[in-house]
Amino acid sequence: MTNIAKDSGATPATPRLRLALIGMSGAGKTFWKRCIAASGVPAISCDDVIEEKLARRLAAGGFSGINGVAAWMGWPDSPAYAEREAQYLEEEVAALDEILGGLERNRAQSLVLDTTGSVIYAGNHLLHRMRKLMTVVYLAASEAEQQLLIERYLGDPKPVLWRGAFQVKAGESPRETVARCYPHLMTARRQSYAAIAHATLPVAALRELPHTSEAFLGMLPQQFQPKLHPDRAGGSK
Numbered sequence: 001m002t003n004i005a006k007d008s009g010a011t012p013a014t015p016r017l018r019l020a021l022i023g024m025s026g027a028g029k030t031f032w033k034r035c036i037a038a039s040g041v042p043a044i045s046c047d048d049v050i051e052e053k054l055a056r057r058l059a060a061g062g063f064s065g066i067n068g069v070a071a072w073m074g075w076p077d078s079p080a081y082a083e084r085e086a087q088y089l090e091e092e093v094a095a096l097d098e099i100l101g102g103l104e105r106n107r108a109q110s111l112v113l114d115t116t117g118s119v120i121y122a123g124n125h126l127l128h129r130m131r132k133l134m135t136v137v138y139l140a141a142s143e144a145e146q147q148l149l150i151e152r153y154l155g156d157p158k159p160v161l162w163r164g165a166f167q168v169k170a171g172e173s174p175r176e177t178v179a180r181c182y183p184h185l186m187t188a189r190r191q192s193y194a195a196i197a198h199a200t201l202p203v204a205a206l207r208e209l210p211h212t213s214e215a216f217l218g219m220l221p222q223q224f225q226p227k228l229h230p231d232r233a234g235g236s237k
Contacts, residue, residue, distance in 0.1 A: 016108060016109070016110050016226075017036075017041050017110045017111075017112070017226045018103065018109075018110060018111050018112075018113075018133060018134040018135060019036065019111075019112045019113065019134060019135050019136075019137055020113040020115055020130055020134040020135070020136045020137065021033060021112065021113065021114055021115060021137050021139060022115050022119055022120075022136060022137070022138050022139070022193050022196070022197060023117065023138055023139035023140060023141065023193060023203075024117045024141055024149055024186060024189065025116075025117040025149070025152070025153065025158045025160060026141075026148070026149040026152040026153065026158075027117075027139040027140070027141050027149070027203050028139050028203055028206060028207075029114045029115065029139055030045060030047075030114050031211075032139070032206065032216050033045065033112050033113075033114035035211050035212060035213055035216060036112045036213045036216060036217075037112060038212075038213065039212075039213035039214075041110050041111070041112050041213070042109070042110055042111050042112070043111065043112045043113070043114065044099060044111065044112075044113055044114065045114040046092065046095055046096065046099070046113065046114060046115050046116050046119070047066050047069075047114070047116060047158075047159070049095040049098070049099070050069070050088065050091045050092050050095050050116070050159075051065070051066060051068075051069055053091040053094060053095060054069060054072070054087070054088070054091055057072065057087070058072050066158055066159070067156070067157060067158070069088070069158075069159045070157040070158055070159045070160075071157070072084060073085060073088060073159055075174065076160075076162045076166035077166060077168050077177075085161055085162070085163075088118075088159060088161065089118065089121055089122075089161060092116060092118060092119070092121075092122060093122050093123065093126065096115075096119065096122050096126050096130065097126060099111075099113065100126065100129050100130060100133055103133045103134070104129075104133065111134070113130075113134065116159070117158075117160065117161075117189070118159075118160070118161035120189060120192040120193060120196070121161060121163065127196050130196075131196055131198070135198050135199065135220075135224045136196055136197045136198050136199075137197060137198065137199050137200075137201060137220065137224075138193045138194060138196075138197035138199070138200045138201070139201055139203055139206065140190070140193070140194075140200050140201065140202055140203060141186070141203045142202065142203070142204060143183075145203060145204065146182065146183050146186060149182070149186070150178060150179055150182045150183075153178065153182065154175060154178060160185075162181070162185060163185075165181055165184055165185040165188065166178075166181050166185075167181060198221075198224060199220050199221050199224055201219050201220075205219065206219065
């Protein structure tokens with residue numbers, strides 16, 4: 001069973017805070033999860049839970065870590081990719097179901113959840129559960145920031161579920177194929193992210209903020225801003 005408090009040794013914040021961060025890989029979900037966790041809010045990265053569930057399969061190939069998961073999946077046009085993409089998604093669904101189940105059992109539990117970019121493929125039932133249990137915040141990269149996300153993907157590969165969007169043309173290098181196909185993947189996902197989000201925060205605006213939980217939460221619409229009490233937030237002094 002997933003340990004909800006795994007990224008924080010502190011007492012959960014009061015009152016309850018539940019945020020699910022969604023968006024493309026490289027948009028800053030993990031960074032802001034860490035900032036919020038530093039204030040004493042328990043936190044989970046779905047990537048970590050999925051990696052644990054894939055551990056035996058990764059170890060068999062000598063892979064470890066999130067980059068190891070990407071290497072295990074392979075390049076999107078490799079023979080093993082489709083099967084491993086399906087295995088990854090199966091474990092992602094199981095991970096999200098497990099995390100949400102923990103929140104349903106413990107109504108007082110706070111959590112900031114760093115989802116994967118592919119969370120939108122987890123199915124309507126799970127996404128509706130997540131939206132019911134948590135405030136879903138979409139970290140939205142603009143079209144102008146596409147190139148930055150592409151370079152991050154190429155320079156520091158993370159697992160990406162292409163879902164058929166990676167189509168190689170004759171004579172293209174892998175970098176050229178990514179540069180052509182990644183914007184289409186982003187465009188296809190934007191509508192899905194926006195549809196399940198309670199709030200959308202532009203990545204460009206977040207980049208200008210102090211790296212604190214208070215700064216991030218202050219960007220949320222008023223109805224989603226928790227009124228945390230610093231002396232009871234549970235952070236280390």
